[in-house]
Amino acid sequence: MAFMLFFGYAAEIIGLSAIVGAFLAGIILNRSRHYEALEEKTYGLELIFMPIFFISLGMLVDxxxxxxxxxxxxxxxxxxxxxxxxxxxxxxxGAKLSFNESLIVGVGMMPRAEVALIIAAIGLSKGMLSAAEYSVISAMALLTAFIAPPLLVRLLEKSGKDKIS
Incomplete structure (x- = not known):
């Protein structure tokens, strides 16, 4: 945990976001001989921290x-x-999928929730976005996250598939 916090702090010092540093720490730890022990000890932490993180992002919405x-x-x-x-x-x-399959891929990739919210929150914290701009981006992220699943289900049903193989 200290390793991740150090990388997050170091990233902030050099002008990057703490999440970039923490992500880099995760990549490094993935290659560590202690990976399995660390994964076992931290298993389930995301169930605690992710909701707290996204609640904090929601509280920033005007x-x-x-x-x-x-x-x-x-x-x-x-x-x-x-x-x-x-x-x-x-x-x-371009990968030789049919038009319908390509449409399914496009709709499946449509939601912009997590990454858009994180980047917008960083922009807000750095003064690059106003509270109103952050709120507009957050609304867009939420809308795409809610609109995509029913569209995807409809396209899959129409194509005769119940899942993408």
């Missing part, structure tokens, strides 16, 4: 901004969805 920026939220969400479907769908087409 609820008033959600009403004021309702239309921009919808526009940004639509753009985020379309660009993810096109980008990932095009890559899937």
């Amino acid at each position: 609820v008033n901004a959600l009403g004021v920026f309702f239309v921009p939220i919808l526009v940004i969400t639509a753009i985020a969805m379309v660009t993810k479907i096109i980008g990932c769908g095009a890559a899937a087409l």
Whole structure:
């Protein structure tokens, strides 16, 4: 744990986010001979820390901004969805998947929740985003996370598949 905290702190000192340092520490620990013992001792910690982390991100949302920026939220969400479907769908087409399979891949990759929230929170903490901008990004992330699963189920049912093989 101290190793991860040190890497997080070191990353902050050199101008990166603590999560970058902590992630690097995880990569290093993955190659360690102590990996299995460490994994056993820390198993389940994410069940405690992840909800706390995401609660703290939710507390940063300016609820008033959600009403004021309702239309921009919808526009940004639509753009985020379309660009993810096109980008990932095009890559899937390039990998010789059918159009329908490529559409399924694009919709499956559509949610932007965790990474978008983390990057937006970093931007907010560094003064690069306002509370309103953070709130708009958070709303987009949440909307894409809620919209994608039913769309994906519908596309899979329409294609005759119950899962992606």
